[in-house]
Amino acid sequence: MALRPVHVILKALDAAAVGRFWAEALGWSAYSPGVATYVGPAGGLVWPHPVAVGVDVVPVPEPRNAAKNRLHLDLATTSDSHQAELVARLKSLGATPVDVGQGDVPWTVLADTEGNEFCVLEPREVYRDTGPIARMVVDCADPRAMARFWGEAVDWSLHEVTGERAVMRSAKGVGPYLEFLRTPGVRSVPDRVHLDLLPYPGDDKAAEVARLRALGATDLDVGQGDVPWTCLADPEGHEFCVLALS
Template identity: 80%
Template sequence: MALRPVQVNIKAVDDAAVGRFWAEALGWSAYRPGGTTYVGPSGGLVWPHPAAVCVDVVPVPEPKSATKNRVHLDLATTSAAHRTELISRLRTLGATPADVGQGDVPWTVLADPEGNEFCVLEPREIYRDTGPIAAVVVDCADPRAMARFWDEAIDWTAHEVTDDQASFRSAGGAGPYLEFLRTPGAKTVPDRVHLDLLPYPGDDKEAEVARLRALGATDLDLGQGDVPWTCLADPEGHEFCVLAPS
């Protein structure tokens, strides 16, 4: 048994507008299959996508607080010219510069129209074939501990585990990386961005949830009520959901 990351969940007051931003930012399409805005590769709605980790923008009534998200997206670029063009286009779409204490770094930190931070990376060989999302990045206190939990939680392969960083990617080597970076500060508020995981066809969702609890996940009540998915938190409190197979 194992789970696969299938989408990044982003909360927004105006999910349609934020969804359009991310569709344009990633060169994908925005779909409205229900009460959310789903952003995935163009050519028609495919869920779950076999390679990409897509974006699902979910409407909420509360705007983002001033607190920096502990989960964010890193966007890949293929050349210096591509990076310059992408940053310019993102600014035109409504992205704004963000200062999260990054100092003098070779990447650029921006925020989407509702303040969710993300990074536009300089070209890096490791991300040459990830698609537009290079990595889903999670701030944490102990990357090694996060690696132990997530290595058992999902079916992705660990690529690097050190005191400062842990990274995973799908066993097939497709799509983005999942990275845990040692970051000062502790998690204090629910995040606006989290991962959604999905069991494989034929697997028992409740058995998967029980397995995650045994690994150290805890139940999470965000006021979700009676829903078909299960909200959990990893050992450092990062929220994630286990979705019901369709």
């Protein structure tokens, strides 16, 4: 049994507008198969994508609170000029610089049109082949504990585990990285951004959910009602969902 991250859920007041922003930011396309706006590689909607982790922008009535999101995206660049050009283009699309206490760093911290933080990284060799999303970064208190849980929860390989961070990537060596970063004073608040996981064909969703509960996941009620997916929280309270195979 195994699960795979298939997309990042981003909740928004105006899902279509935020979806358009992220499509432009990533050089992908925005698709509207239902009420949500799905952002994935151009060329037609492919889900689940064999390489990319998409961004699914879901409409919600509540505005974003002032707390920093516990999950954010880092965007890859290939050169200093590419980084500068991308930052300038994102600002022209409505992104704004934000200060999350980063200090003097070589990357640029921005917020999208609804205030969701993300970073544009300086060129790094490790992210040359990830696609536009270099990594998905999760603030946490204990990276080692997150590595234990998520290392069993999904079928991705652990690349690094220290007291400061835990790094994972698809066992196929493709797509973005998932990084759990030790963040002092991280606040447990309702998540505006979270991961969705999907079983593989032939696997049993109920059995997967039971396995996650045995690993320390807890059931979560975010007002989802009667839906085919299951909302859970990891041992530090980060929201995630296990989707049903269609």
